[in-house]
Amino acid sequence: MKEKRRKHLLNLGLWTWSWVATLAIATFGPQLIWDDHTLLTTIAIVTNLANGVLMIMANRKLFNHFDELERKIHLESMALTLGLAVIVGLTYSLLDQTNLIPYDAEIGTLVGFIGVTYIITLLVNRIKYR
Amino acid sequence: MKNKVRELRKLKGLTQEQLAEVIGVSRQTINAIEKEKFDPSLPTAFKMARLFELSIEDFFLFEDSK
Numbered sequence: 001m002k003e004k005r006r007k008h009l010l011n012l013g014l015w016t017w018s019w020v021a022t023l024a025i026a027t028f029g030p031q032l033i034w035d036d037h038t039l040l041t042t043i044a045i046v047t048n049l050a051n052g053v054l055m056i057m058a059n060r061k062l063f064n065h066f067d068e069l070e071r072k073i074h075l076e077s078m079a080l081t082l083g084l085a086v087i088v089g090l091t092y093s094l095l096d097q098t099n100l101i102p103y104d105a106e107i108g109t110l111v112g113f114i115g116v117t118y119i120i121t122l123l124v125n126r127i128k129y130r
Numbered sequence: 131m132k133n134k135v136r137e138l139r140k141l142k143g144l145t146q147e148q149l150a151e152v153i154g155v156s157r158q159t160i161n162a163i164e165k166e167k168f169d170p171s172l173p174t175a176f177k178m179a180r181l182f183e184l185s186i187e188d189f190f191l192f193e194d195s196k
Contacts, residue, residue, distance in 0.1 A: 067154070067155040067156050067159050068155065068159065068170065068171050068174065069155070069156065069158060069159040069162055069168050070156065070158075070159075072168070128167070129158070129162045129167050129168055130158070130161070130162070
């Protein structure tokens, strides 16, 4: 059981890192490496998208390997994170639209918020069921 | 839900880790069940019942809150 779990975790880790790498290539490549070549940019974006799908599948495999308590902990964390992401995301967008913040609302900030919220809610739930 | 999992596990001479291995869940899950913080699924309850050679109602005590 532990060996399988380690295998799924390693698999997810590899797909996550390669997704981050392909995202970086798709983001910086057009300006820094291939001088806005349309075909290369398209290939980089499609590769990143395909990598993202494989990362989600690896995450699903790990999730299906979890036992019932771990699933409950993750589902509760996901529910809270999703709710907060929608509410905070829309508030953040409103702040931008009404010029109450002196900069543009970036999607990266919301993604960062989602990541941090998920980690915090996971930790809180793990303590709750300890 | 109140339960007697800890007593029955000790009667069988098993550690939480060993019971978790037999039932196919994590040690943390067994710990949460014993502390009555988490109610197991029906398949897990049946696996425990088979191991303890009891029926589910013998060690999971359902109290209607109504």
